[in-house]
Amino acid sequence: MQKFLINKEALSADKAAIHGQDAKHICKVLRLKPQDTISMTDGHGNDYTGCIDKASFECVEISILSEKKSLTESNLDLTLCTAMLKHNKMDGIIKQITQLGVTRWIPFYCKRSIPLSGQKKEQKQIERWQTIARESLKQCRRSCLVDIMPPMDFEQVLLFSKACSHKFAFWEASERPLTGVLPKENNKAVVLIGPEGGFEEEEIRLAVESGFISYSLGPRILRAETAAVSACGLIQYLLGDMGGR
Template sequence: MSLRRFYLAPEMIGSLQPEITGSDAGHICRVLRLSPGDAVELFDGAGNGYRAKITSASPRRVAFSIEKKFALLAESPVHITLAQAILKDRKMDDLIRQLTELGLDRWMPFYAARSVPLQAKKESATRLARWEKIALEAVKQCRRGRVPRIAPARDFDDMLAASDEYDLKIIFWEEAAQAFGLNGTAPLKPKKIMLAIGPEGGFDAGEIQRAQACGFFTAGLGPRILRSETATLAACTLLQYRFGDMGPGS
């Protein structure tokens, strides 16, 4: 039987008395009914796991003694950054949960020319905090070792400017001449990949031209028109299958 698993903030790892406080402590005591002496698994969100025992427990504070440190091995060998055009309503919330399960390394939301909720820029700090919380909860559930990094929302050209560090850059576009496939000029085993997905209305031609000028390959996802959120999940799955840990060579 697997141990109950909890997130321990990295700054707590080296302390004499690592502890979890707040609502998570209440959940451990009141819902799970764990008590001193119970063994648990902790993780720090940076790829490390810890076997620990509870030394004291109250609804406000649960303290641990760490017995063993070990590496968590559920991370993809390829670092995928998704540049996702802002979508309306709570679609982004659902996406960050699912993308965390698929092994996404970094999420970079941006405002495209056809993004609808431009007025939501003033809410960006609140949304960022919510996305970080959703990603952390998803990591707990899927037993990953690292929490995806989430960048503040930016403009399209700022997103392009941030793409210089990547080995492979792909922008998915419904008008691309061919479905997903790369020619001989693309790296065979990229370590860092950026993919860009547009908003509900898609990218405009000017955005595609600017992305191509920055070294992005254009690719499609078949003959059917996909919702943006469907395209996002399909594209991430394809990249993990071809370059990551979901394919036959993983």
């Protein structure tokens, strides 16, 4: 059953409401009606099962039957930092990392990244990325939205990473393979992926000085978006909930 995202403002102790396109989808596509059950999440790790009371294209009113903590969220607090790429490539990354259980995503600027021109354009992109994250959450039945953070510069990303126990910088010039990584008491990890053309050596040097370890993703050169998704899957396998531990 598809999981729907509900706003906390539309949720009370025993009632919920779904509006807009989701309400239309429930009625027109899924053809759900009163007395049918529906699965929901608040996007903050709580899941709900409800019974539809009233259904229209504008609003679906629901009685809450049960509430529980999600079982689909990783034990790993995983942050992915990707250098800015063309917009459609960034859209694809968000879809994939939502499925992989990433906690937050930080786009950033470095010497070879693609710039966004102007604050209005940047805000518009952030809103678009948040919409993609919401839609992806419903598809893969997660219960926590990926935290889409505003674009940072490279130095800000390194500063953010100070609180993380595991710091991975994937770089095509590295010869270090990604082998068994032992979990630490603070199970927070950050993954650094460069732009098309890769990081400059000076950027990797600064990352290493900030506690990152430079790793390889194998003998082939990967596209930046492929590297981002592959790296997150590997880290979830080693440290998270995808079967490696």
